[in-house]
Amino acid sequence: MQDNQLSAMDITPPPQPLRGKVVPPGSKSITNRALLVAALSKGTSRMTGALTSDDTRHMANALRAMGVDVVAEGTTLTVTSSGVLRAPSEPLFLGNAGTAMRFLTAACAFVDGTVVLNGDEHMQRRPIAPLVKALTALGVDVSAPTGCPPVTINGGLSAPAGGVAEVKIDGSLSSQYVSALLMAAPAAPWPVRVQVGGDAIGSQGYVDITLAVMRAFGAEVQQEEGLSWLIQPTGYRATDYAIEPDASAATYLWAAEKMTGGAIDIGVAPAAMNQPDARAYDMIAQFPHFPAEIDGAQMQDAIPTLAVMAMFNAGPVRFTGLANLRVKETDRVRALSTELNRILPGLAVEERDDLIVHGDPALAGRHLPAAIFTYSDHRIAMSFALAGLKVTGIRILDPGCVSKTYPEYWRDMGALGLPLTPIT
Numbered sequence: 001m002q003d004n005q006l007s008a009m010d011i012t013p014p015p016q017p018l019r020g021k022v023v024p025p026g027s028k029s030i031t032n033r034a035l036l037v038a039a040l041s042k043g044t045s046r047m048t049g050a051l052t053s054d055d056t057r058h059m060a061n062a063l064r065a066m067g068v069d070v071v072a073e074g075t076t077l078t079v080t081s082s083g084v085l086r087a088p089s090e091p092l093f094l095g096n097a098g099t100a101m102r103f104l105t106a107a108c109a110f111v112d113g114t115v116v117l118n119g120d121e122h123m124q125r126r127p128i129a130p131l132v133k134a135l136t137a138l139g140v141d142v143s144a145p146t147g148c149p150p151v152t153i154n155g156g157l158s159a160p161a162g163g164v165a166e167v168k169i170d171g172s173l174s175s176q177y178v179s180a181l182l183m184a185a186p187a188a189p190w191p192v193r194v195q196v197g198g199d200a201i202g203s204q205g206y207v208d209i210t211l212a213v214m215r216a217f218g219a220e221v222q223q224e225e226g227l228s229w230l231i232q233p234t235g236y237r238a239t240d241y242a243i244e245p246d247a248s249a250a251t252y253l254w255a256a257e258k259m260t261g262g263a264i265d266i267g268v269a270p271a272a273m274n275q276p277d278a279r280a281y282d283m284i285a286q287f288p289h290f291p292a293e294i295d296g297a298q299m300q301d302a303i304p305t306l307a308v309m310a311m312f313n314a315g316p317v318r319f320t321g322l323a324n325l326r327v328k329e330t331d332r333v334r335a336l337s338t339e340l341n342r343i344l345p346g347l348a349v350e351e352r353d354d355l356i357v358h359g360d361p362a363l364a365g366r367h368l369p370a371a372i373f374t375y376s377d378h379r380i381a382m383s384f385a386l387a388g389l390k391v392t393g394i395r396i397l398d399p400g401c402v403s404k405t406y407p408e409y410w411r412d413m414g415a416l417g418l419p420l421t422p423i424t
Ligand SMILES: O=C(O)C1=C[C@@H](OP(=O)(O)O)[C@@H](O)[C@H](O)C1
Pocket: 028, 029, 030, 098, 099, 173, 174, 175, 176, 177, 179, 202, 203, 206, 300, 301, 324
């Protein structure tokens, strides 16, 4: 039985602390970056430790439709490309993969012909207007009439006056817009300067991994004052690249270890990870004595993990810096407050974009039956499973939605000793 055919997963608190070795799958963020820049490189690149999930399949299939050969064998992806993306014969469907949608929107500016990028009903509500605006200012013929996908790009560029193409991008809603422009830039026939306008970048650590992947594939990027980069028109060089395990996926394992007093070996030290969510480890380690306020701005995907843990914390926790969470796979601030309150009314309160969780260690051991609605959001499913470590009655609806980034989540949790009952 495939997880995506299940209607629910019932969770029973484990009789013993969770123990064992589970290495989380490869990083989604790094896999989709490496896939794209490998496709923009002439030759063959081999990525080891790669993720195979809905999000990476959408990226790989889109690249295949544009003439790139992508072969997946276990956790190794082999990409062979001419370095140029060809116009696909049909619209590209990218599901709810934010990285694929944003990164390809910029990269398709170089396609000779028309590309239509579309996604599922959730993706059609996720904003892309700031990126469309920046590309339009660069002279790209691109449109997204609703401000969200579908996006239509008629490739072709005109030479910039002054020899350097200059673009300003507002990255406050999503850092992926900034990453998208940066990764496309080396494929331009002239130097490109990418400058961040607006307040700041939503989650700057993701731009750092973008720059690391670009440089590994031969890009010449010069950091200028402030949030500005000058990228030379070098193109990319095919290379072999090792992808580290996914830090956001690791947060569920770190949390499960801490909440049960167990011992889970994930095969990599948090300090050795370069992804922003690795910093959540230090916070998880403080459970059940989280600080009264946690700023989620620079570890956004770890917030569902921390918010569900906070239900058992020794005091209330206010989560701040969550504005971007409202435009992820679903409005995660709303989803977290609604589902925490489904477990126990009054557990969570929204104040503007802040989320306050009124934790109580005494909730552990109680019977609090709740069928958690997951909004097709993998992180809502994976994080609320953690509530089932300590209370009876937790049922996760649509558990197969974990396939977006962690298809083996239930298998791994089961292997560590979490009693799970799949419901068909
Ligand atoms: O660049 C990336 O790989 C990502 C950036 C973040 O999104 P935003 O930049 O939209 O905040 C993060 O939530 C997402 O899971 C992955």
